[in-house]
Amino acid sequence: MKDIQKFIAGFRNFRKEYFSREDAPFEILLKGQNPTTMVIACSDSRTDPSFIMQCEPGDIFVVRNVANIVPPYESDEGFHGVSSAIEYAVKVLKVEHLIVLGHSLCGGIDALMHDDKVRHTEFLYKWLSVMRPVREEVVDHFGEVNKRSCTACEMAGILRSVRNLMTFPWIKERVGEGKLSLHGWYFEMESGQLLSYMRETETFEPLSMCCPVLKREQEDESE
Ligand SMILES: [Zn+2]
Structure with missing residues (x-):
């Protein structure tokens, strides 16, 4: 109460x-509403994108789910909540940016990595199975499930979701026309950093280092 x-x-x-x-x-x-950006974030109570990015009402269109997953494009009879939110953002609101925002210490990814714990669940196990190929790749690479492989899976999951966005024909088209940009971001809770996936280096780097304006502001602050 x-x-x-x-x-x-x-x-x-x-x-x-x-x-x-x-x-x-x-x-x-x-x-x-006229937001230019949609954020696909995790349901985790600590990673509200509006709060951590200090947004005003009207700034971002958001869909949140366990482990910030974008399933691949499917045209079947199922109820596609995430896909319909993305469709609304892209086709109706005509957003210019789609950000998949993952985070460290993600309970959803932890459940994916230790999936015996959630095998009995009615919906969660199946939902997380979208990312099972990512889990297999990461476990193969690290040889075991540990803190490092969970972190790698959180990041690899973001990239898989970004790749899944490109399986939607109308997203692929708009990206090709230069009308839409896709971003993979990672909120590292321990350090309070917001990282962005950089295609050139194939790594997640702090946004303040990638964005020239932010970098300048940070340098000014430290002077
Ligand atoms: Zn999470």
Whole structure:
């Protein structure tokens, strides 16, 4: 009950500090949303993309699920929640960026790596099976399941999801036309760093090092 009271108090504060602000940012949003970016993030309570990137309402269109997975394109009769959110972002909102945001200490990836623990589950085991080929590759490479292989699987899972995005014909088309960019980001909770996959070096590097503007700002701060 304490948490519920905290959420209600938080909402009251949002109304006072944001909703009723004199410049009325929400009034503009009532006309419609126009985010340029969609984020596919994990459901983990510590990795809310709006919070860690300090976004305002209207900034990002978000779908979250266990282990930030994008399943490959499938045109069957199933209920494709993630794919329909991506379709809405790309076809209707016409976002320019799709970010797959993974993170360290991911419980979803841990469950994938120790899948005996979740074999009994009704939905989770099957959901995580999208990433089973990634798990096999990582375990083959490291020879065992340990902290390092779990981290590698978190990162490799992001790249697999980015690759899966390209199996959607209308995403592939827009990327080819230069209208859409795909990004693989990794929030390293222990260091508080946000890393981005760099195609040139095939590694995840801190975003402040990759982005010239951020790099300059960081250098200014340290002077
Ligand atoms: Zn997670």
